[in-house]
Amino acid sequence: xxxxxxxxxxxxxLDALRSNKVRAFLTTLGIVIGVATVMTxxxxxxxxxxxxxxxxxxxxxxxFIASRFDGTEIRFSDNHGKDPWEGKPALxxxxxxxxxALPAVRTVATSIDVGGEVRAGSRAVGSVQIxxxxxxxxxxxxGDFLQGNNYLGVHDQRASNVAVLSPDLxxxxxxxxxxxxxxxxxxxREFLVAGVYKLKDNIFASAMKNWVVVPSTTAxxxxxxxxxxxxxxxxxxxxxxxxxxxxxxxxxxxSARGLRPAEENNFALIKxxxxxxxxxxxxxxxxxxxxVLSSIGLIVxxxxxxxxxxxxxxxxTREIGVRKALGAxxxxxxxxxLVESVTVTVIGxxxxxAVATALAGLITATTPVNATIPLWAIFASIxxxxxxxxxxxxxxANKAARLDPVEALRHE
Amino acid sequence: xxxxxIEVRGLQKQYVMGAETVRALRGVDLVIERNEYVAxxxxxxSGKSTxxxxxxxxxxxxxxxxxxxxxxxxxxxxxDLARIRNREIxxxxxxxxxxxxxTALENVELPLVYAGVGKAERKERxxxxxxxxxxxxxxxxxxxxxxGGQRQRVAIARALVTRPSIILADEPTGNLDSRTSEEIxxxxxxxxxxxxxxxxxxHEPDIAAHADRVVMLKDGIxxxxxxxxxxxxxxxxxxxxxxxxxx
Numbered sequence: 151x152x153x154x155x156x157x158x159x160x161x162x163x164l165d166a167l168r169s170n171k172v173r174a175f176l177t178t179l180g181i182v183i184g185v186a187t188v189m190t191x192x193x194x195x196x197x198x199x200x201x202x203x204x205x206x207x208x209x210x211x212x213x214f215i216a217s218r219f220d221g222t223e224i225r226f227s228d229n230h231g232k233d234p235w236e237g238k239p240a241l242x243x244x245x246x247x248x249x250x251a252l253p254a255v256r257t258v259a260t261s262i263d264v265g266g267e268v269r270a271g272s273r274a275v276g277s278v279q280i281x282x283x284x285x286x287x288x289x290x291x292x293g294d295f296l297q298g299n300n301y302l303g304v305h306d307q308r309a310s311n312v313a314v315l316s317p318d319l320x321x322x323x324x325x326x327x328x329x330x331x332x333x334x335x336x337x338x339r340e341f342l343v344a345g346v347y348k349l350k351d352n353i354f355a356s357a358m359k360n361w362v363v364v365p366s367t368t369a370x371x372x373x374x375x376x377x378x379x380x381x382x383x384x385x386x387x388x389x390x391x392x393x394x395x396x397x398x399x400x401x402x403x404x405s406a407r408g409l410r411p412a413e414e415n416n417f418a419l420i421k422x423x424x425x426x427x428x429x430x431x432x433x434x435x436x437x438x439x440x441x442v443l444s445s446i447g448l449i450v451x452x453x454x455x456x457x458x459x460x461x462x463x464x465x466x467t468r469e470i471g472v473r474k475a476l477g478a479x480x481x482x483x484x485x486x487x488l489v490e491s492v493t494v495t496v497i498g499x500x501x502x503x504a505v506a507t508a509l510a511g512l513i514t515a516t517t518p519v520n521a522t523i524p525l526w527a528i529f530a531s532i533x534x535x536x537x538x539x540x541x542x543x544x545x546x547a548n549k550a551a552r553l554d555p556v557e558a559l560r561h562e
Numbered sequence: 563x564x565x566x567x568i569e570v571r572g573l574q575k576q577y578v579m580g581a582e583t584v585r586a587l588r589g590v591d592l593v594i595e596r597n598e599y600v601a602x603x604x605x606x607x608s609g610k611s612t613x614x615x616x617x618x619x620x621x622x623x624x625x626x627x628x629x630x631x632x633x634x635x636x637x638x639x640x641x642d643l644a645r646i647r648n649r650e651i652x653x654x655x656x657x658x659x660x661x662x663x664x665t666a667l668e669n670v671e672l673p674l675v676y677a678g679v680g681k682a683e684r685k686e687r688x689x690x691x692x693x694x695x696x697x698x699x700x701x702x703x704x705x706x707x708x709x710g711g712q713r714q715r716v717a718i719a720r721a722l723v724t725r726p727s728i729i730l731a732d733e734p735t736g737n738l739d740s741r742t743s744e745e746i747x748x749x750x751x752x753x754x755x756x757x758x759x760x761x762x763x764x765h766e767p768d769i770a771a772h773a774d775r776v777v778m779l780k781d782g783i784x785x786x787x788x789x790x791x792x793x794x795x796x797x798x799x800x801x802x803x804x805x806x807x808x809x
Contacts, residue, residue, distance in 0.1 A: 450630040472659045475620060476720070477648020479641045555620045559659070 158495050177458040178498030181538065184447020185502025185531045186509065189523050191440050193510035195433055197521035200431055206422045212392040213290055213422070216241060216249070216258075216382040218400060220418035238416040239407065243367075246284070248406060249382065254390040254398045257381040258275040259287040260366040264375045266337040268322035268362060278319060279361040280336060282369025283383075290383040291349065298345030301365060309367035313341040318359040320346045336362060338371045361508025383421075392421070425561035448534060451498065452542035459491050459546035470550050484551035491543025492536050500536025503528060566629075567727055567759055568594040568617065573626035575612050586612040588642035589626070594728075594761065599754045599792070601770035604779035610659045610689035611732075613779060614763045618651055618730045619643045631727045648676050654805040656733035658713045660705040660738025661721075666692060666699040670720045677724060697750060718749060723756075729753065731762040735769055739796045 168174075199260075219235040242261065250258040268275050281287075285303045297320075301312040313334060320329040327399040329343045341364065369375035386395040396419050403417055463470070470483060478486075506523060513521040570639070575587040589651050590664070594600055604610040605718040615621040616628065619635055628636045632649055635643065647653075652673075660669045670688035692698055695715040705713055714734065731750075735743035742793045750772065754760055762773060770776050780785040 459782045468659065469661060472655075472661070473657075473672070473676075474644065475618070475647060475653050476673040477644050477724075479676075481641075482676060556615050559620070559655070 156164070160215065161490055164493065169410045173458060174494065177449070177454050177494055178501065180447060180451025180454050181535050182451075182502040182505065184444055184451055184460045185499045185535060186505035188440055188444035188445065189506030189527055189531055190502055190509040190513075190521075192527040193506060193521040193523045194513055194519060195436060195440075196524050196527075197435055197510075197514070199429065199453050199518040201519060203426060203494050212386040212395070214392060214396060215261075215420045216384055216403070217418045217420055218379065218381075220420060220424070222432050234400075241380050241382060241417065242377075245403065245406065246382055248379065249384070249399055251396075252393040252398045252402060254387050255384060256387040257286045257289045257383075257385040258284075260284045260382050260383075261287070261381045262335075262366050262369055262375045262377070262379060264369060264373055268319065268323065268360075269335040273323050275319060275322050275360055277360070278336075279358055280369065280371070280373060281361055281363045282366035282375050283363050284366050287363065287383065287499075288347075288375065289348075289385050292346055293349040296346045296348050297328075298343070299345075301344045303470045306367050309365060309371045311339060311341040311368060311372065312344045312365065313406075314344055314345045314347045314363040315483070316359065316361045317346055319362060322360070326437030331473065334362075336364065337373050339411065352424050354360055396421075418459050443517075448538045451495070452538045455491055455495060455539065455542040456545060459487065461489070461542055463546050463550045465559040466550075467553060470553050471555050471561065474553070474555035475559060480551040483553075487547035487550045488540060488543050489542050492539035495539030495542075496532060499531050502535070503531055564632045564787070565596075566593045566597045567598075567631055569627070569629040569768065570617075570759075571627040573613075573616060573628060574624045575609075575616065576624045580698055584793070585782055587616070588780075590782075590784055592777065592787070592806055594720075594759070597754070597757050597759055599750070599760045599772075601776045602761065603765060603770050603776055604765075604785075605765070607777040607781075609771075609782040610763055610779045614730065614732055616762075617728075617761065618653060619646045646671060648724060650766055652718075652724065652726040653727045654714070654717050654721050654731035654734045654738035658705070658710075658717045658737070660713055660716055663798060665673035665702050666697060666716045666719075667706045669705070669716055669721050672726045673720060687723055687796070688719070691723040692716070694722065695719045706769065709742075710738050711745050714738060714746055715749065716744075718753075720752070728759045728761055729747065731760065733766075734762060735764075735766070743769065754802065 159261060193298055218238050218240055221234075228499065242499075246258045246260050249255055260283065264280045264282070265277055268278045268280075285301055286305050288300050295417075296317060297316075300309065300314060304310075305312050308355065315323070315329055315334075323334060324332060329346055332343050333542065334341050334343060341362075347363070364373070366375070370377050384395065384399060386392050400415065404415065407416060409416065473483060503523070510521040510523055513519055570590055570592045573590040573592075575586055576586070577586060579586045579674060584660075584665075588609075590609075590613065602610050602613065605669075612621070615749065616623050619638075620643075621629070622638070623636055626636065630646065633646065635646055638646065660666075660674070667685065667688050670691050671684045674684040674687060689698070689701060692701055694716050697712060697715055697719065700708060700716075703712075705716070708716065714737075718729075721731075734750075735746055738746065748770065750760055750762070761775075762769070764770050771790075772791070774792055775787070775789045777784060
């Protein structure tokens with residue numbers, strides 16, 4: 151089909167839209183809402199994902215976690231009734247010492263968490279994340295001491311009652327300041343506050359406000375932390391790749407546990423990648439839901455397009471007759487009305503996109519999420535609305551193309 | 563086979579309306595030569611509209627032969643008929659049938675669009691055709707900015723622009739006052755003098771009087787077919803209004 155009739159079709163469609171603004175608005179409303187909703191969600195998810203990825207990267211791209219089993223795998227079944235950690239021994243302090251001796255490994259911080267109440271005098275804060283960490287946890291973490299210092303390796307060895315508080319917790323327990331050197335009671339035990347540590351701003355930091363770090367040995371001895379669930383936070387030595395460090399850790403743990411070559415690892419090494427892919431799987435589900443929602447939106451909008459195009463064909467029956475008398479073939483009439491319906495839906499899609507851009511701007515302005523509409527989504531939404539125009543324009547356009555010229559010319 | 567422009571033999575058209583079959587045309591034979599100026603007349607129900615639709619290739623006959631400019635069109639498919647209409651026939655309608663949102667120039671360009679003529683040539687030819695009907699200064703006017711006579715002249719320019727074998731006019735003055743009707747008839751005379759074949763369907767004897775030949779249809783057959791000396795242009799227009807109103 152030639153370019154002229156396409157341009158003419160678009161021109162006719164724009165004229166038709168102009169001459170009946172309310173109807174055009176109602177026609178495109180479904181498409182506008184559908185596209186705007188989906189694009190806003192896509193922008194928000196993309197922004198959120200970028201933020202999560204940035205935060206994961208910030209932890210240190212070369213760091214990884216050694217764990218009894220891989221908790222990042224999302225399981226929808228219960229793995230044949232077996233617990234995922236069955237047949238897998240717990241990680242021990244001896245393992246940590248052995249791994250830290252590897253040249254490719256800089257630090258192995260032991261990590262074991264519990265929850266509980268923290269008190270200072272009459273003030274109490276419940277549900278505090280109590281993080282048992284060996285003193286070298288600061289090497290794995292990103293942040294700064296606002297007051298005081300970290301505890302030392304010697305406190306690990308002695309299982310001393312020393313603690314580092316989060317700024318929020320310190321603020322709540324000691325509103326007048328000066329937490330360092332004071333004592334707090336964690337799950338009823340008395341601890342000396344060594345410092346206040348602020349994590350570098352990230353979503354994990356803002357999600358978890360009240361936490362306290364204590365030596366992992368102390369957490370096990372005094373705070374009922376279960377030795378069986380200890381993880382290692384592994385920092386790769388400078389000049390070594392993460393891959394090398396992970397290979398060495400794997401080899402060392404396998405040999406220590408006497409695994410034969412055919413046997414699978416009975417421990418798990420988890421990279422930042424694993425968190426990323428876990429997040430991607432979650433957002434993937436979200437995207438599927440979004441595609442379904444947008445399809446429903448387009449179908450609802452498309453039904454409107456069918457109705458309005460039918461009215462347009464009926465109103466212009468005589469014009470169709472004239473065009474046929476002047477030599478328009480059926481296909482040329484079909485093309486004209488298809489171009490018209492695609493123009494209507496693509497304009498609807500573009501308006502939807504504009505609305506979504508405004509909403510994304512609002513999200514960016516009011517939340518920490520930097521919501522930007524991804525380029526592929528712009529492309530996809532225009533394609534989808536154009537596709538809806540073709541699909542839903544086909545029936546009315548075909549009706550127009552099949553009109554009998556004599557009847558059409560007689561139409562009042 | 564002669565070199566006649568239109569050759570119709572035993573043309574029949576039947577419509578089925580419910581249980582009843584209406585025989586609109588019951589066997590029409592007609593030969594029209596190049597550069598003839600023919601008026602087709604007949605009371606309503608005589609089959610003249612059906613005949614015009616068949617001559618204009620808007621419809622196909624139930625039986626009979628129709629050869630237009632050497633091409634047998636009776637059994638053609640819709641798209642082939644569309645091509646024939648585009649090339650061979652220039653329609654002029656009673657109600658002008660211009661596209662309301664398009665300018666005069668765009669309206670005249672339309673058949674050339676369907677003929678696949680390029681944009682530059684299209685504009686030039688459309689402007690030329692509008693010049694030929696003395697509307698060179700109205701190219702960018704829309705139909706609602708033109709008088710009835712001007713609209714019909716745009717429609718005639720649209721009919722002429724493809725250089726068709728025949729101009730087929732259906733009650734071309736039916737929506738015009740007498741003075742404007744005379745203008746249009748004068749234009750038809752000029753086109754005819756330039757070699758154009760014109761077939762005009764009308765029920766007004768005054769208008770038919772302009773043609774060289776009058777074919778009268780009645781009950782689906784040709785009742786009479788006579789040549790006449792046409793009325794000079796201006797005679798009707800010169801008549802007093804009171805006389806016209808009696809017609």
